[in-house]
Amino acid sequence: MILKPFMREGIMPLPVSFISTVSADGVRNIAPYSCIMPVLRPLDLICFASAEKRDTLKNIRDTGEFVINLPGADFENKVIPTARMSAPEVDEFEAAGLAEKPSHTIKAPGIMGCYAWMECRLEKEFKEEKYSLVMGKVLRLEVADGVLDDTLHLDPMAADPLMMTGSKQGMHFCTIRETKGFEPFSAMFPSGVDPVTAAG
Ligand SMILES: Cc1cc2nc3c(=O)[nH]c(=O)nc-3n(C[C@H](O)[C@H](O)[C@H](O)COP(=O)(O)O)c2cc1C
Numbered sequence: 001m002i003l004k005p006f007m008r009e010g011i012m013p014l015p016v017s018f019i020s021t022v023s024a025d026g027v028r029n030i031a032p033y034s035c036i037m038p039v040l041r042p043l044d045l046i047c048f049a050s051a052e053k054r055d056t057l058k059n060i061r062d063t064g065e066f067v068i069n070l071p072g073a074d075f076e077n078k079v080i081p082t083a084r085m086s087a088p089e090v091d092e093f094e095a096a097g098l099a100e101k102p103s104h105t106i107k108a109p110g111i112m113g114c115y116a117w118m119e120c121r122l123e124k125e126f127k128e129e130k131y132s133l134v135m136g137k138v139l140r141l142e143v144a145d146g147v148l149d150d151t152l153h154l155d156p157m158a159a160d161p162l163m164m165t166g167s168k169q170g171m172h173f174c175t176i177r178e179t180k181g182f183e184p185f186s187a188m189f190p191s192g193v194d195p196v197t198a199a200g
Contacts, residue, residue, distance in 0.1 A: 009034075009166030013174060016079060016162040018069040019048070020100075021059035022108045023088060028100065030082040030092040030111065031056045034164060036068070039135065042196055045123060047135045055088050060134060064122040065106040068136070069114040072160040073175040079162075105139040115144045115159045 003010065014034040021029045031054060039045035046068060050057045060066050071078070081096040093100055093111075100109035103119045110117040120136030147159040156176035164171045185194040 007166075007168070009164075011165075013163050013165050016071065016075075016164050016173070017048075018071060018075070018078070018082060018111055018114070019056050020067045020069060020093075020108055020111055021056050021065070022063060023055070023059050024062040025089075027089055028091050028093045028109065029055050029059055029088075030096060030098065032079050032083050033068075044138045045135055046118060046120065046138055047133055049131055049133055051131050052129075057132060057134070058088070059108075060122055061125070063108065065108050066120050066122070066136060067103060067106070067108050067110040068118040068120060069111040070116040070118075070159075071111070071114045071162045073162045073173065074160070075114070075162050076173045079171075079173070103140070115147045115161070117142045 015036060017033050017036055018030050019033050023029060033048050033050070033056070035049035037047055039047050048068075056066070078096050078098060082092055082098075086092065086095060092098075093109075099112040101112045101114075101117065102109050103117075105119045106121065108119075110119070117140075118136075118138045119140040119142075121139055123135045123137045126133040126135070143154075147155055149155050156179060160175050163174050163176070165174060166172070185196065186192050189195070
């Protein structure tokens with residue numbers, strides 16, 4: 001079956017993150033963002049795509065900082081309350097009934113109850129007419145107790161990450177229910193030596 005190009009999310013599960021920011025006037029804002037990706041490894045950069053008309057984008061331009069919060073599936077009922085268009089003066093923590101988790105390196109707070117928090121400083125904006133790719137430098141990465149195993153690998157069953165697939169009708173929320181095999185990074189290299197690990 002051939003799909004329309006914009007139907008790519010129907011075949012590509014995406015994470016649901018919440019980006020929290022504070023406006024120049026001090027108003028707290030939250031918005032769900034799924035168009036998000038890390039920039040290679042072992043770089044400390046993360047990138048997301050934002051439509052131009054977003055309070056989130058304006059706040060990041062004004063303050064240069066944001067938190068990427070990773071929620072569990074129990075946050076599904078917070079997606080619409082934070083995704084609704086609301087005036088910039090509305091405190092979206094209050095509107096969505098979410099408590100703040102103070103950040104350590106920036107003023108923008110994280111969201112209590114998520115399983116991970118990336119405190120980010122704006123590194124670079126790749127601006128197009130209707131959207132921007134926003135690249136952030138992760139200044140501090142915190143993970144809730146109990147979601148990492150002994151090898152510092154995320155236990156998807158414990159984190160229960162909120163994800164989504166898209167259809168013509170809307171967003172279908174999902175999570176990870178099963179883990180499969182494992183390969184070390186070194187398996188990609190003929191010498192068996194991962195240059196990233198070798199470089200320390
Ligand atoms: C699950 C989900 C994922 C979303 N992902 C994005 C995204 O990656 N980029 C974007 O610009 N908008 C995205 N949106 C839309 C924004 O969250 C929505 O427009 C929100 O009202 C923006 O809030 P703000 O104006 O306070 O920033 C998403 C919405 C939902 C429900």
